[in-house]
Amino acid sequence: MKKAILITYPDKFAMDEALGLAEAADYEVAKLMTQKYLFRAKYGIGSGKAEELKKVSEELDVDAILFDERLKSVQIYNLAKLTGLEVIDRERLILEIFHKRASSAEAKLQVQLAELRYEIPRAREKVRLAKAGEQPGFFGLGRYDVDDYHMMIRRRMVTIAKKLKRVGKRRELYKIQRLRTNLPLVSFAGYTGAGKTSLFNILTGEKKDTERGFFTTLTTTTRSLQLSGYKALISDTVGFISRLPTYMIEAFKATLEELTYANLVLLVIDASEPLQSMTIKYQSCVGILAELGVSPLNVLAIFNKFDLTSKSEVEDKIRALNMTLEDVIITSAKSDFGIEALKSKIDAIVHVHVPNIPA
Ligand SMILES: Nc1nc2c(ncn2[C@@H]2O[C@H](COP(=O)(O)OP(=O)(O)O)[C@@H](O)[C@H]2O)c(=O)[nH]1
Ligand SMILES: [Mg+2]
Structure with a gap:
């Protein structure tokens, strides 16, 4: 590291x-x-x-x-x-996060495209600076002509855009490959910092999963989750990110592809956040989930960081977001509050999902 x-x-x-x-x-x-x-x-x-x-x-x-x-x-x-x-x-x-998380061919191409878009407005200046003396991050650039480097990036972008048009079919294959694992899939969603990874670690016990190698075709952050008498897969996804530049949105959505295959999406909300920004973030999560084709019926909202707030405050916020106490789970990854309730709720929702096995 x-x-x-x-x-x-x-x-x-x-x-x-x-x-x-x-x-x-x-x-x-x-x-x-x-x-x-x-x-x-x-x-x-x-x-x-x-x-x-x-x-x-x-x-x-x-x-x-x-x-x-x-x-x-x-x-x-x-x-x-x-x-x-x-x-x-x-x-x-x-971009580094997206790069690491992109698992499908489409996601990889979307991320490469975003990486080049990041580079484009910086290309000429970077070459000029590299000619003035090489520094970490500028190595090797000094040998380029300023305009050649810029053009090279443009050409790569065109190539990738063309490839992107062709990957549609593979995407379908990828989906089938996932369904073949024959286990229900639970996926985390929510803003970065809300506590997804903390909850993921608690739920999976941070144990070294011996079966993990088997699942590496999914993502590096997918583990098995032991429920009552059966197992599910649970994956920690790329978090939603505030102030995400527009040119990264496609790459971001592509890395969240697995949410479309999830039987249950755990949408983690930082309960200690002021209502105004919480509302904006919640609505943008709901919007992106809808764009990804995730049914609202498959989404369970989790109000985490309960230790940093009070019962009445969280309840007010839940109502303000048009949800009821029965719809949501309140947790604290820090104090373990609500973890058992969360597990039972996941179990109750997921066990009815008999996974589809493609013929
Ligand atoms: N006080 C408090 N802090 C938490 C809780 N859950 C997560 N955190 C902290 O919030 C930060 C972000 O958590 P993390 O799990 O990495 O969030 P992620 O970006 O959604 O995966 C870390 O510093 C955690 O220690 C919680 O329930 N209570
Ligand atoms: Mg995380």
Whole structure:
């Protein structure tokens, strides 16, 4: 696992989300640094903070800097030059997560396309900077002509777009392959930072799953879940991400493909979040699930982080989102509150799903 320093905003939700993203991309966060304003011209952060960053990165011997905002090439270059480390901005971090999670041919192509779209507005500047002196993240680019590099990326985008048109059939094969595993599938959904991975780990007991090799055709984050007298598959998905750039939406949806095959989608909501942003996030989750073709009947809402709030507050929020207490499960991955109720509910919903085995 790569060790990193994570730079984000000093508020709980930004920090939880950024930590969730770092974790999903397989970085160990050695230190979290915060600053209110991340748009300064030279380094994103102020010069004083940048000096502190350099010092801390040497002390902790980290491999990378994760910067929880969009950075221009020149800012990445300046930070890389100052610290000697690879600098990964928010968009690249998200792309790394999608890259790791994309399992179908279509998802892989969508992610490659998004990676090239990330590169396009930065291509010319990156080559220019590389010619001025190579830094981590800019290696090898100096040998390109500025316009040639830009054109090369454009050409690759065209090739991928063509391939994308042809992958439709494989997608169907992939679906059948999944159904053949003959077990019901439960999938997590919800915003990054809501507690999906924590709940996933509790439910699956973080045990080394000996059968996991068998399921690697699904995703690396799918394990078996023991229910009353039978097993289901449970998978931790890419979380929904706030401020997701439009050019990444297709890639994002493609990596969430498995939700369409799930017998039950566990939609995790951070119960401690203020109602206003909770509502926006909830509605955007519902919208994307609908676009993916997930039936609302297959979705169970989980209000997690109950330890950070109160019974009356959570109940008010549940009503405000037009749900009833019977519709939802309230949990705390931290105190284990509601975990047994969650398991029983999953069991009750999933056991009626006799999986379809294609002839
Ligand atoms: N207080 C509290 N923190 C939680 C709870 N569940 C998760 N967290 C924390 O919230 C952050 C994000 O959790 P994680 O499971 O990675 O969220 P994910 O991005 O949805 O997978 C982590 O720092 C967790 O320790 C909870 O029930 N209570
Ligand atoms: Mg997670």
